[in-house]
Amino acid sequence: MNRALGLTGLILALGGSLLAISVILTGLKRSRPELMRMGRAYSFVVLLGATMAVAAMERAFIQRDYTLKYVAEHGSSTTPALFNVASMWSALEGSILLWGLILAGYLVVVAHKFRKRLDDSLVAWALITMFSVCVFFFGLMLTAANPFRGNIPIPGFDGPGPNPLLQNHILMAFHPPMLYLGYVGFTVPFAFAIAALVTGRVGEGWLVETRRWTLFAWGFLTAGIILGAWWSYEVLGWGGYWGWDPVENASLLPWLTGTAYLHSVMVQERRGMLRVWNLSLLCATFSLTILGTFLTRSGVVASVHAFSAGSVGPILLGFFALVVAVSVGLIGLRGDQLRSVGHIDSPLSREGAFLANNVVFAALAFVVLLGTVFPLVIEATTGDTLSVGPPYFSRMTMPLGLTLLLLMAIAPVLPWRKASGELLRERLWWPAWTGLAAVLLAVLLGATGVAPLLAFGLGGFAAGSALRQIALATKRLGWRGFVGRTNGGMVVHLGVIVIGVALAASMSFMSQGEFTLKEGETARVAGHTLQFLSSRTVDQPNRVELLARIKVDGEQVYEPKLNRYRQSGQTIPTPSVKASLRDDIMMSITTAPSESDPSLGLRVIVQPMVTWLWIGGLIMVIGTVLSLFPGRRRNPLDAVSAAAPIEQVSA
Amino acid sequence: MNKRHTQRQKWWWWSLMGVILVVLLVSAAGTSPTEGNSDDRLFAIAAQIKCVQCVGESVAGSAAPIAIQFRSEIASQMNQGRTNDEILNFFADRYEGVLLTPPSTGVGSLVWVIPVIAIAGAALLLAESLRVRRSRGPVQQPSPEDEALVEVALEARHSETSVTSTDTTDDP
Numbered sequence: 001m002n003r004a005l006g007l008t009g010l011i012l013a014l015g016g017s018l019l020a021i022s023v024i025l026t027g028l029k030r031s032r033p034e035l036m037r038m039g040r041a042y043s044f045v046v047l048l049g050a051t052m053a054v055a056a057m058e059r060a061f062i063q064r065d066y067t068l069k070y071v072a073e074h075g076s077s078t079t080p081a082l083f084n085v086a087s088m089w090s091a092l093e094g095s096i097l098l099w100g101l102i103l104a105g106y107l108v109v110v111a112h113k114f115r116k117r118l119d120d121s122l123v124a125w126a127l128i129t130m131f132s133v134c135v136f137f138f139g140l141m142l143t144a145a146n147p148f149r150g151n152i153p154i155p156g157f158d159g160p161g162p163n164p165l166l167q168n169h170i171l172m173a174f175h176p177p178m179l180y181l182g183y184v185g186f187t188v189p190f191a192f193a194i195a196a197l198v199t200g201r202v203g204e205g206w207l208v209e210t211r212r213w214t215l216f217a218w219g220f221l222t223a224g225i226i227l228g229a230w231w232s233y234e235v236l237g238w239g240g241y242w243g244w245d246p247v248e249n250a251s252l253l254p255w256l257t258g259t260a261y262l263h264s265v266m267v268q269e270r271r272g273m274l275r276v277w278n279l280s281l282l283c284a285t286f287s288l289t290i291l292g293t294f295l296t297r298s299g300v301v302a303s304v305h306a307f308s309a310g311s312v313g314p315i316l317l318g319f320f321a322l323v324v325a326v327s328v329g330l331i332g333l334r335g336d337q338l339r340s341v342g343h344i345d346s347p348l349s350r351e352g353a354f355l356a357n358n359v360v361f362a363a364l365a366f367v368v369l370l371g372t373v374f375p376l377v378i379e380a381t382t383g384d385t386l387s388v389g390p391p392y393f394s395r396m397t398m399p400l401g402l403t404l405l406l407l408m409a410i411a412p413v414l415p416w417r418k419a420s421g422e423l424l425r426e427r428l429w430w431p432a433w434t435g436l437a438a439v440l441l442a443v444l445l446g447a448t449g450v451a452p453l454l455a456f457g458l459g460g461f462a463a464g465s466a467l468r469q470i471a472l473a474t475k476r477l478g479w480r481g482f483v484g485r486t487n488g489g490m491v492v493h494l495g496v497i498v499i500g501v502a503l504a505a506s507m508s509f510m511s512q513g514e515f516t517l518k519e520g521e522t523a524r525v526a527g528h529t530l531q532f533l534s535s536r537t538v539d540q541p542n543r544v545e546l547l548a549r550i551k552v553d554g555e556q557v558y559e560p561k562l563n564r565y566r567q568s569g570q571t572i573p574t575p576s577v578k579a580s581l582r583d584d585i586m587m588s589i590t591t592a593p594s595e596s597d598p599s600l601g602l603r604v605i606v607q608p609m610v611t612w613l614w615i616g617g618l619i620m621v622i623g624t625v626l627s628l629f630p631g632r633r634r635n636p637l638d639a640v641s642a643a644a645p646i647e648q649v650s651a
Numbered sequence: 652m653n654k655r656h657t658q659r660q661k662w663w664w665w666s667l668m669g670v671i672l673v674v675l676l677v678s679a680a681g682t683s684p685t686e687g688n689s690d691d692r693l694f695a696i697a698a699q700i701k702c703v704q705c706v707g708e709s710v711a712g713s714a715a716p717i718a719i720q721f722r723s724e725i726a727s728q729m730n731q732g733r734t735n736d737e738i739l740n741f742f743a744d745r746y747e748g749v750l751l752t753p754p755s756t757g758v759g760s761l762v763w764v765i766p767v768i769a770i771a772g773a774a775l776l777l778a779e780s781l782r783v784r785r786s787r788g789p790v791q792q793p794s795p796e797d798e799a800l801v802e803v804a805l806e807a808r809h810s811e812t813s814v815t816s817t818d819t820t821d822d823p
Contacts, residue, residue, distance in 0.1 A: 238712035243705040344781055359777065363770045372754070374762045386759045387701050389709065389751025396766060422660060429659040436668055439675050448681025457672065461739055513690040514722075603714075644747060 002060040003068055005102055005312035006148040009052030013104060014138035015564075017131040018044035024124050033119030039127045040118060043104075043111040047135055050104035054097060057088050057147060065412045066153035070094060076161030076567060078542035080148050083167040089176045092312065093147035098177065099293075100137045102184045107134065110188055110213075122206060126188075130297065133187055144311040160567045161542060168563070168574055171231040179224030179251060183289045185217025189261075190286035193279050197330035201338050207278070212628055213263065214282075215485075218258050219624035225251050226617035237575035238589035239510060239605035240324055241613065244393040249372045250292030251280075257285040260361035266485075267351045270416060275338045277330060277358070281298055283327035288365075295372065346418040353411035360403050367396045394507075398451060405458035405500055409435070412465045431464025438463075455504035460495045466490040466497070479565035488627030495619030502612035512605040514590065526606040528553055528585055535593055535600060539545060542566060545574075546592045548600050552578050552585060562589040584610040602621060696725050696735055700742050701749050709751060 020042035027035030057070070073092070074087050088094040105128050114123045141147060152400050166172050168328045189210040196206040222240035228251065231242040242248060261281040268274050316627040331338070344351055377383055413427035438460025439453055447453060447568040469490045476479030481487055517532040524530075533549040546562040560576040575588040584607050591601030658664060659792050680774045710721045721742070728738045746752035753759045794803075 040754075134661075205797055236712070237714070243707060243709075243712065247707075318664065347781065355777065359773060362773070363766065366769060367766045370762060370765060380756060382758055384758070386749035386753055387748050387751050388762055389699075389701060391699050391752040392762065396763075421817050426656055426659050428658070432665075432668055436671060439672060443675050443679045448679045450676050450680050453676055453679055511691055511692050577816075586713070590719065 002063070002065050002156060003148050003150055006053045006056035006060075006068075007142075009049045009054075009056060010100075010138055010141050010148070010535060011049070012052065013046045013049030013100065014142060015140060016042050016049060017134040020046070020131045021128055021135070024128050027119075028121060028124055036124050037118045039124065039131075040111040040115055043127075046131070046138075046650060047104040047108045049138070050101040053141075053148075054088070054101045057094060057097060058085060061085065061087055064159070066157055066159060067151055069148075069149040069151040070147045072151045072153060072157070072159050074162050075159040075590075076542065077158050078567070079161045079167060079544075082170065082173055083162065084174040085596070086166075086176075087162045090166045090172075090178075093141070094146045094199070095180075096137060096145050097139055097147050099135070099184060102177075102180050102185050103130075103134055103137060103187060106184060106188055107131070110191075121199045121512075122192070122195045122201055122209075125198045126191040127190035130187060133191075140312070140315060141594060144315050158567075160327070161565075162431055164543075164563065164565045164568060164570050164572045165235060168567060168572060169235045171227055171230055171234070174222060174228040178220050178227055180218075182217050182221025182224050183251075183254065183292075185213065185220060186282075186285050186289060187264055188213040189282050193282045194326070194330065197334050200337060202275060202279075202334055204272065207265055207268060211485075214258070214262065214265075214292045214622060215628055218255070218262060219621060221255050221258065221564070221625065223256060223617065223621050226614065230614055230617075233610070234575070234577065237586065237603070238582065239512065239586050239607055241610070244371070245297045246372050250288075250296045250366050251646060252368055253288040253292060254285045256361050256365040256368065257281050257288060260358045260365075261285060263354045263361075264358050271344075271351055272341065273351065274355075276335070279331055280327070281321070281333075281358075284365075284522050287323045287327070288369075290316060290323060294320060295360055329490045340518070343581065348414065348419045348424075350411065350416045351413045353407060355415050357404070357407050357411065360400050360407065364400050367400070368393070371396070376531050389541045401447040401500065402451075402458060405455065405462050405497070406495065408462035409458060412469050412490065413492070416546045428465070431461050434464030434467075435459075435461030444626045447505075449508055451502040452508040456501055459501040459504075463497045466493040483626050483629040485627045488623050488625070488629070490579075491623030491626055492620050493623075495616045495621075495623055498612050498616030498619060502609040502616060505609040506613070510605065510607045512603070515602050515604065516591075516599045517602055518600075523602065523604060525585075526583075527605045527606075528606060530585070530587065530602070530604060532602065533557065546589070548589055548593075548602070550576070550587050550602070552587075558587055560587045560589050562592050575589060579611050581607040581611055582610075611631045692735075693722065693726055693729060696729075696738055697722055699739060699751050700725075701751050703746055703749060 020039055023035050023042070024039050027033065027038075028310075029318060057068075059065070060068045060071045061075050064071065064075055064076070064077050070091070070093050074091050075084065079087060089098045107127075110130065111118070111127060114120075114126075117123045120126070153452045178344075184287075192206045192210045196202050228248065229241040232243070233239075258281075259576050260279060264274050264278055264281065268278050294313060303643075309489040327363055344355070346352060347355075375386055378386055409431055410424070410428070413424065413431070415423070435457045439457040442453055442456040447456065467490075470481060470487060473487045482491065511526040513523065513525045516529075517523060519532055519534055522529050522531045528550075531549055531554075535546060535548045540549060543563045543565045547559045548561075550558050550560065552558055556578070558576040558578055561574040563566040563572050563574060564570070565572070573588045573590070576585050577587075584605075586605040586607070588603045588604050588605075589601065593600050693766060694711045697718075700710040700721060702708045702710050702713040702721070704717045705715050707819055708715075708718070710718045710725075712718075713818045720784075725738055728741065753762045755763065777782050
C-alpha cells in the first residue's frame, strides 16, 4: 500500500514535470501564452506527487512497514516517535525524497508568485529549468535511489533503526530540513540565471527578481550549517563543532559562493558590472550543491573504492557535469551581451571592496574544495594515501578569515566610485579605536597569541563599522534604520563577527583532560572542579543508558550518559554541557564503571565563548530576516554615484 | 568635514594606534606547548593524527578503542621526552596517510602550493584588468540625446515630489 502510493506519487511528479516542460516549450515555440500559463497547474501536480511520496514514506515509518526496504534498513519499532519521523532523511534515498518535496514546494511558490507573468519568456524558461531539475531528482528516485524498493520481511522482523548518532538529539529533526531549504532554494536564482541567458535578457532585471529568493535560501543554509555545528557539538562530545569533514565542507561550499554572490550582485545592480561573474557564481553555487550531494551521498569520500557500489554517484556526477557544461556554454554564447557598461574607477571604493570580498570568498571556496577532493585525486593518480584534515584547513583559511574581518571593517564606510584617505580617517576613527579596545580587553583577560588577538582586534574594528552604519541609519530613519538590505546586512555582519571572535577564542583557548575517577573523587580543568558522585543505569526501549552524576564547581549536578543500543550493539556517549556566556564545560564518559573496575573514565573539555557561536548564528538569521524587508529605496533617477545631500554631510 | 573632527586627520593619532597595537601583540604573543606532558599538549598532537578506524575523526576527537590506544602511546612518548615531530613521525612511519596535515614535500605538497599560486594569479589578473580598464577611460560617452533624456527625467523628478529620497547605502 505505502509502496504503491509512494511510487504513484513519484511517477506523478516525474510525469507532471516532463509534461510541463513539453507544454511550456510548445507554448514558447508557437507563441501560445495559454499553454505557457499551464506551468502553474503542472507545478501543483508535481507538489501533489512529491507530497504523496513523502506521506507514504512517513506512513511506512510510523506503521513500521517493513515491506519497504528503506524502512527495514532504517526504521525500528523502538525508535522514539520524533526520531522515527526524522528517520526518513537519515540515509540517501529518503534525503533525496526530502529534497524532491522541497524542490516541488519552491516550484509551486515560484509559479504562484509569477502567476501574472507566466507567458513572459524569462519566467517560462525559469520554470522549464526548475521542472528539468525536478525531472532529474524524481527520475533519480525512480531509478538508482528508489526509496520505495520492496522487501519481504521474515515474520517478527524488526529493523535496526537509524544510525544511533542520528537518534540522539532533537536538532536532527530540524538541521537537515533547514539545510535542504537552503540548498534547494538556490535552484530558483539558478533557474532565473539560466532563463536570462537563454532569452538573452541578461540585464539587471532577473537579478532584482531573484534577490529575495537568494537571500531566503542563503538564510536557511546559514541556519542549517549552524544547527549542524551545534548538533555535532552536543552529540559528538569532543568539544568540536566543525571538523572540516567532507560532509560539512559540502555544505560550506555553496554557502561561500552564495555569500560572494550576495555581495557582488550589489555591484551589478548599481554599476552594471560583473555580469559574467555573477552568473558564474550562481551557476557555481547550484552545481556545488549537486557536487556536495555527490561527495557526501555516493560514498566516494570515505573511500575511492566505494564508487562502484551504487550507481547514484555516477548519475549525480553526470548531472553536475551537465549543469556546469550548460552554464559555461550559455555564458559563452551570450558573452558579447555580458560586457559590463561601467568600470571600476578606484580600488578604494565600495565596488572595489566587494571585488576584494569576492576574491577572498572564491579563494576560500577553492581551498575548501581542493582540500576535500585532493586525497581522492592523489589516490586515483598515484595510488598514495594521504589525508587533508583540520590542521590544513585551519592554517589555510585563517589568513583569509582575518582578511574578511578587515574588509568588513573598511568596506561599509566606503562610498561608491572613489574614496579619499581623508574620508577614511574620518569615518574609521571610532571603529579603529573599538578594535584597539578589543585587543586591550583580550590582553587584560589573559589572551595570548598573535592570531587570536588579531581576530579580536579586527572583530572589534568591523563591529565598530557595522554599528556606526546602524547608528547613522537609525538616527536618520528611526526603526527603519534596521531594515533593508544594507542595514540588515550590517546586523548579519555583527553576527559573523560574533562567530569569528567565538571561533578564535574557543579554538585558541581550549583546555582539556582525561580522568579516571572513583566515586567521590574530583578532577580539575582550567579552574573548574568536577566531582564524580555516583552512577546508575536506565533501561530505554531502544538502548541501555549509563548515567554518571558529576557535580560541577560544587554547585549543579550534570549527568553525561553512555548509551548502548540494543539493535546495533554500538556504544555512543551523550555528553553533558554546562554552558555559560563565559565558557562551556563538556563532560563525556569514555569508560563506564564496572564490577571489576568501579572507576569512571571522564573526558572534560573547557572552551571559552562557545555559546556565542549560537548567539552569532541567531543574530545572522535575524539580520537576514531584516534584510528581506524592503528598505528605503534610492530614487531610480539618481545617478549611480550620487552624493548624499549636502546638508547631511556634517550631521 | 566638521571642525571638531580635525584630530581624526592627524597622522600621529593613527601612528599611536598602530604602536599600541604592535606593543599589545608583541607583549601577548604566546606559543603552543611543545614540551612537558600536559593534556593540552597531548590533545594538540592527537588532533593532528587521523583515527584509522573511524570516519572523519582525529585521535583527539574519537572515543574508539584505537584512538584511546594511540593517545596512551602519545602520552608515553611525551614522558620519554620526545618532540612533537618525533612523535608524529613515529605514527607516520607505521600507518600510511595517518597525519592530517598533508606533507610539505612530494606530490602531496601541491595542496599547499596550488592555492597560493591560484590566489596570487587571480589577484594579479584582477589588478591588471582594472589597470587596463581605467586607462581605456569611460566605456561610452553619452550622446546629446541621452543628456536631453536625463534632463527631462530630472526635471520631472524635481517637480513631482518634495520628499527628499536619500540613499541608505551611503553615509550622510
